[in-house]
Amino acid sequence: MASALLRRLGAMVLTLALSSFIIYAGIYAAPGDPVTFLIGNPENITPERIAAVRAEYHLDQPLVGQYASWAQGVLHGDLGTSFFYQQPVSDLLASRLPVTLTLVAMATVLFVVIGVALGVASALGRGGPLDSLITSATTFVNSVPNFVVALVLVSVFAVQLRWFPVAGDGAGFADTLYHLTLPAIALALGSLALISRVTRQTMVEQQALDHVEAARSYGLGTRLIVSRHILRNSLGPVITMCGLTVAGMLAGTTVIESVFGLNGIGSLLVESINTHDFAVVQAVLLYMVLAYMVVTILVDLLYPLLDPRTLIRSDRS
Known part of the structure; x- marks a missing residue:
């Protein structure tokens, strides 16, 4: 029973890790540049603002690096901040x-x-x-x-x-x-x-x-x-x-x-x-x-x- 439970938990952790990567990659593979959505108002789209948003959301890193930063935050209970509601996602x-x-x-x-x-x-x-x-x-x-x-x-x-x-x-x-x-x-x-x-x-x-x-x-x-x-x-x-x-x-x-x-x-x-x-x-x-x-x-x-x-x-x- 114990060994079967450990196998199930191991499979659950592996499945959750793979699913989380697919979810993260799938969102940023959607059409359009996520930076434009994150900035919102087209009047605020400047090279400096784009660079700042990319650094804030780790979009200046490779996909694996972006996922690693996000996953590390999730493991610590930080699901990020909603830019639309302007409050922590966990709340x-x-x-x-x-x-x-x-x-x-x-x-x-x-x-x-x-x-x-x-x-x-x-x-x-x-x-x-x-x-x-x-x-x-x-x-x-x-x-x-x-x-x-x-x-x-x-x-x-x-x-x-x-x-x-x-x-x-x-x-x-x-x-x-x-x-x-x-x-x-x-x-x-x-x-x-x-x-x-x-x-x-x-x-x-x-x-x-x-x-x-x-x-x-x-x-x-x-x-x-x-x-x-x-x-x-x-x-x-x-x-x-x-x-x-x-x-x-x-x-x-x-x-x-x-x-x-x-x-x-x-x-x-x-x-x-x-x-x-x-x-x-x-x-x-x-x-x-x-x-x-x-x-x-x-x-x-x-x-x-x-x-x-x-x-x-x-x-x-």
């Missing part, structure tokens, strides 16, 4: 991150609870009308882009019925939850359908295994068989998919935050791209990569607790 991320994390947490609760419940109901009623209804509904929901779902929710529940606010992330805990209800639903629907289908498929596979048939032959009740032998053994793939879905959400709230006017990390990325705020774009992309990696590592650590056979295979290898 900017800290002010936007709670909204995104709260949104993802609410969406996670929705798609895990409802998705698993629908998957269980569909698997237990396989071939029946309830199974057909759930399968059809989840297939349809999974095929609709989340920005379409978001626009429909805003149109119906915010504009016409006026049950929820059209935009904004609220002030205070209760008001924030109220404002984030529609965005969380829009973010969760597609994932809910996916988790439902994964739960159904894994439970159907478990129902056909020998140990389940043996439990039935011993006269165990249906509820006991489902909870102890079918659902429990189905949790591994389901939790893995839930973890990957959460990781994707942490890096993919851009559309939902833009539609609902939320001050989160996703909307910050859009604003920074539009204003060519390179330091913020680099920091947000690095956060997205790191968030995805951390969640997947946690899922890898959790999986052996659900299925000890995975831990035995890992130790043998």
